[in-house]
Amino acid sequence: MVENYFIIGDVHGCFFTFEELISHWDREKEILIQVGDLIDRGAHSPKVVSYCRQLDKTFPDKVHFLKGNHEQMMLNYFNEKSSNWLYNGGMDTFQQFESQQHDLVSVLSWMEDLPLFFETDKLMVSHAGITDHAEYLNPDHPSGILWNRGRLKPLGKIQVIGHTPLSTGRPAYNPYSQAWNIDTGAYKGICLTGIKLDRNGTFLQKISIPTREEDLNDLNY
Numbered sequence: 001m002v003e004n005y006f007i008i009g010d011v012h013g014c015f016f017t018f019e020e021l022i023s024h025w026d027r028e029k030e031i032l033i034q035v036g037d038l039i040d041r042g043a044h045s046p047k048v049v050s051y052c053r054q055l056d057k058t059f060p061d062k063v064h065f066l067k068g069n070h071e072q073m074m075l076n077y078f079n080e081k082s083s084n085w086l087y088n089g090g091m092d093t094f095q096q097f098e099s100q101q102h103d104l105v106s107v108l109s110w111m112e113d114l115p116l117f118f119e120t121d122k123l124m125v126s127h128a129g130i131t132d133h134a135e136y137l138n139p140d141h142p143s144g145i146l147w148n149r150g151r152l153k154p155l156g157k158i159q160v161i162g163h164t165p166l167s168t169g170r171p172a173y174n175p176y177s178q179a180w181n182i183d184t185g186a187y188k189g190i191c192l193t194g195i196k197l198d199r200n201g202t203f204l205q206k207i208s209i210p211t212r213e214e215d216l217n218d219l220n221y
Helices: 015-022 045-058 069-078 090-099 104-112
Strands: 004-008 030-034 063-065 117-119 123-126 158-161 172-174 179-181 191-198 203-210
Touching (some): 004 015, 015 045, 015 191, 015 203, 045 063, 045 090, 069 090, 158 191
Parallel strands (some): 030 063, 123 158
Antiparallel strands (some): 004 191, 172 179, 191 203
């Protein structure tokens, strides 16, 4: 029986750090959720995506990978909507996928199907959170669920987000919106964080893995 949730922040291509954090996942008792931004800025975006797709295939009822703004930017680039992705780490990510001869059509199809949120009656997990804005579910809107950096709307349940990196390297809780921000700047060389919550959203444990040197990209974005 699933009792708890293990929710992981923005990975941004930091494969080896992510793999180490995943080793703390109890597959028998925990649902694994990742808040989006698997790609860009770190050194191993294709490896992260391949790993997550394999987890998705192996544990279809136990893992939930959510869409982040970087996945959305990549999709928009290939759908010819915007070139913003290239200037936010996408150029290097594109070269990584090309050099490793990945099937980009298959990768993009998987990304397109990633949900914007995971929700229960006690918990809401998304990339950037829920606001009062009329277009809060618009994946391209600045105040939407993938891009918002402003105040979150209280939902009467625990929220967990990423998107805005915390230079402290520690997840932060906002009592007004009952929201955890768990983006602790993995690609900045700080750490990758996951938190464990029970089914009611009660905090149980924080696990942070310092970013492995082999995950860091020489480029700055």
